[in-house]
Every structure is written in C-alpha cells, then in structure tokens.
Amino acid sequence: SYTPTPADKFTFGLWTVGNPGRDPFGEPTRQPLSAPSIVERLAGLGAYGVNLHDNDLVPIDAAAAERDRLVREFKQALSDHGLVVPMATTNLFTDPAFKDGAFTSADARVRAYALHKTMLSMDLGHELGAQTYVFWGGREGTEVDAGGKLLDALSWFRDSLNFLAEYSRSQGYNYRFALEPKPNEPRGDIFLPTVGSALGFIATLDQPDLFGLNPEFAHETMAGLSFPHAVAQVIDAGKLFHIDLNDQKPGRFDQDLRFGAENLKTAFFLVKLLEDTGYDGPRHFDAHALRTEDEGGVWAFARGCMRTYLILREKARQWGEDAEIQAALAAYRVEDEELQGLTGKFSPENARALKRRSFDREMLGRRGPGLEQLDQLTVELLLGVR
Numbered sequence: 373s374y375t376p377t378p379a380d381k382f383t384f385g386l387w388t389v390g391n392p393g394r395d396p397f398g399e400p401t402r403q404p405l406s407a408p409s410i411v412e413r414l415a416g417l418g419a420y421g422v423n424l425h426d427n428d429l430v431p432i433d434a435a436a437a438e439r440d441r442l443v444r445e446f447k448q449a450l451s452d453h454g455l456v457v458p459m460a461t462t463n464l465f466t467d468p469a470f471k472d473g474a475f476t477s478a479d480a481r482v483r484a485y486a487l488h489k490t491m492l493s494m495d496l497g498h499e500l501g502a503q504t505y506v507f508w509g510g511r512e513g514t515e516v517d518a519g520g521k522l523l524d525a526l527s528w529f530r531d532s533l534n535f536l537a538e539y540s541r542s543q544g545y546n547y548r549f550a551l552e553p554k555p556n557e558p559r560g561d562i563f564l565p566t567v568g569s570a571l572g573f574i575a576t577l578d579q580p581d582l583f584g585l586n587p588e589f590a591h592e593t594m595a596g597l598s599f600p601h602a603v604a605q606v607i608d609a610g611k612l613f614h615i616d617l618n619d620q621k622p623g624r625f626d627q628d629l630r631f632g633a634e635n636l637k638t639a640f641f642l643v644k645l646l647e648d649t650g651y652d653g654p655r656h657f658d659a660h661a662l663r664t665e666d667e668g669g670v671w672a673f674a675r676g677c678m679r680t681y682l683i684l685r686e687k688a689r690q691w692g693e694d695a696e697i698q699a700a701l702a703a704y705r706v707e708d709e710e711l712q713g714l715t716g717k718f719s720p721e722n723a724r725a726l727k728r729r730s731f732d733r734e735m736l737g738r739r740g741p742g743l744e745q746l747d748q749l750t751v752e753l754l755l756g757v758r
C-alpha cells in the first residue's frame with residue numbers, strides 16, 4: 373500500500389513544501405502557503421512532523437503581537453492535526469546582514485547578532501517542542517580568501533557553538549545539536565564542507581556529546597561523494613542525530629530533487645542502511661517540488677518522497693530474504709575463525725604467529741568475489757522482476 377503513517381516518522385520543512393519556486397533567474401511560480409495550511413495537508417498525507425527556521429513562521433521584522441499570533445495559530449494547527457515539530461533551526465542566510473557569514477563573519481557585530489537571533493530561535497523551537505536543533509552554515513564561507521580569516525572562522529564558529537550549547541543547558545532546553553555540512557552554495561566555499569569535516573570539528577567542541585550530524589543526500593552528492601558512505605561513517609561515530617533526504621545530479625547547482633528522483637540505487641542502499649542499523653529519528657525531506665509545478669505538484673512531490681522511501685524499505689526487506697542474493701552475499705564475505713583470532717587484537721604471540729604464516733597470494737588475487745552477479749540481482753530486484 374505504501375501509504376505513510378506517523379510511525380514512519382516522515383517530516384518536511386515549512387520551507388520545503390512551502391517553497392514558492394523562486395530561483396536566481398526567476399520569480400516565484402507558486403503562491404505562498406500558510407504554515408497552518410501546510411500542517412493540515414502534511415497530516416492528511418500521513419507525515420509525522422514539520423520542521424522550521426524561525427523566519428519560516430515569524431517574519432524577521434514581525435512585531436511581538438504578530439509573532440504571538442503566528443505561533444499561536446501554528447500550535448493550534450499542530451494540535452488539531454496531530455503533527456509534531458522535532459527539529460528547529462535558524463535562518464542565518466537570507467538577511468543581507470549575513471552576506472559574509474553569521475557566526476564566522478569578520479564583523480563582531482554580525483557574530484553577536486547571529487547569537488542573539490539563534491537564542492531567540494532556540495526559544496521558539498523549544499516552545500514548539502523541538503528536541504533537535506540544526507546548524508546549516510549556508511553563509512559561513514567565502515568566495516575570496518583575501519580576508520585571511522580561515523583559522524579565525526573556525527574559532528569563531530567553535531566559540532558560538534560552545535556558547536549556544538551552554539545557553540541550551542542553562543535554559544533547560546537540552547537540545548541535541550546537528551551540524552549540516554554542505555560544500556558550496558550559496559557561498560563559493562562553505563566552511564566544514566563535508567560530513568568528515570564536521571565530525572572532525574565536533575571533537576574540538578567543549579561538549580562534543582551534545583553535537584552530531586544532519587547529513588544531506590544532495591550535499592555529499594554535490595561534492596562528488598557517496599552519501600551512503602558518509603552516513604555509514606556518521607552512524608559508526610554515533611552521530612546520526614537527523615537526516616536530510618532529497619536527490620541531486622552531481623556537478624550541478626543545488627537541486628533539492630524529490631527523494632529517489634535521480635539516484636535510485638544509491639537511495640536504496642541508503643534506506644537499507646538506515647533500516648538495518650535501526651535509525652529511529654525523523655526521515656526529513658529537505659527538497660521541494662520542481663519550479664514547473666503548481667500546488668497539486670507540491671503535494672504529488674511530498675507524497676512521492678514518502679512513497680519512494682516506503683517502496684525502497686520494502687525492497688530492502690525483500691533483498692534480505694532473497695535466497696540467491698543472500699547466497700551471493702555469503703560467498704562474497706569470506707570468514708576464517710582462526711585468522712580472526714590472530715588479527716582481532718594485538719598480542720606479541722599473535723604478531724609472531726601472523727609473521728610466520730604464509731599466504732597464497734596468487735589464489736587471493738585470482739578469486740572473483742561475484743560482485744557483478746550480486747549487483748545485477750540487486751538491480752533486477754529494484755526493477756521489479758524478482
């Protein structure tokens with residue numbers, strides 16, 4: 373049936389289905405949708421939650437009374453339709469004040485304003501029940517490095533994250549923070565461009581346990597990297613706090629395509645990885661309908677993201693139960709108990725025994741592991757002929 377329910381934990385951002393189709397060359401092609409109407413439609417489609425930037429809900433120049441009204445109406449819609457807000461984040465990229473960075477601006481006044489704005493946005497997120505707070509540093513980067521701030525930027529960024537982690541604790545918010553790396557766009561080069569960079573940076577923070585990753589399919593793909601490989605490393609580090617699902621052609625501008633629209637096989641192995649490892653956080657679709665579409669296309673897009681995920685989840689289950697695939701997999705992975713005993717842990721005896729041992733190097737080089745057949749079986753399963 374592939375009809376989602378809240379138990380599947382699918383989420384969208386107000387900015388995703390609400391995207392009016394503006395691009396650098398053209399005006400919006402769709403009318404804006406109000407936050408309560410988005411909540412109603414998403415709930416009708418079986419989503420679990422909706423995420424937001426502060427300014428997706430409250431305009432940056434809203435007066436206090438207007439803010440309160442917008443928040444009240446949004447909360448009413450959430451409770452009427454049973455949707456939650458698992459994640460919140462700050463818009464630190466649209467306003468011209470952030471044109472040369474927020475936490476990494478060379479202007480101390482901008483850095484302070486970024487902290488001010490983020491604290492207020494964390495207050496809003498907490499009020500809405502969010503438990504994960506995302507940092508996507510879209511403007512944190514450069515086009516030219518003549519400003520000489522590369523090392524300063526990292527320490528400004530670190531100081532800001534440390535400050536905000538303490539703020540969260542002092543307020544009793546107890547957020548988990550998720551860094552979202554992206555290689556470029558809107559900046560020529562964004563700081564902490566990949567999953568690996570963010571993981572390395574987290575280790576330098578005051579409270580590394582509070583920080584994890586929000587990896588995005590399109591972002592690693594833009595960098596020419598494998599998203600499943602990146603996510604595996606995040607899982608291995610115990611840092612998969614959130615995930616942004618979409619699709620992307622490599623070597624292009626940031627496309628935010630519908631999940632599974634482009635790299636179906638990669639999407640399959642990603643879903644399999646998430647399901648096999650028991651990831652139980654939200655599956656967030658950070659994508660939007662094509663600019664060509666009207667509002668009907670927006671809801672077809674949202675339904676499509678969730679359906680494709682569910683279809684791939686079912687395919688992953690079939691893959692795990694397919695006798696021929698499992699036999700090919702077992703043949704691929706050669707185990708040897710005796711060698712495992714020698715190599716699993718260093719001891720002087722193990723080292724000596726390993727050094728004395730002789731290996732049939734030529735046989736090892738001759739062996740074909742059967743990956744062509746295993747991959748073809750996978751393709752045929754995905755194409756629906758198994």
Ligand code: GCO
Nearest residue numbers: 461506507508588616626658
């Ligand atoms: C992008 C990013 C953003 C962030 C969002 C939440 O490419 O524009 O993916 O959509 O995910 O700002 O932090």
Ligand code: MN
Nearest residue numbers: 588590591658
């Ligand atoms: Mn993105």
Ligand code: MN
Nearest residue numbers: 626627628658
């Ligand atoms: Mn994007």
Ligand code: MN
Nearest residue numbers: 552588616658
């Ligand atoms: Mn994203």
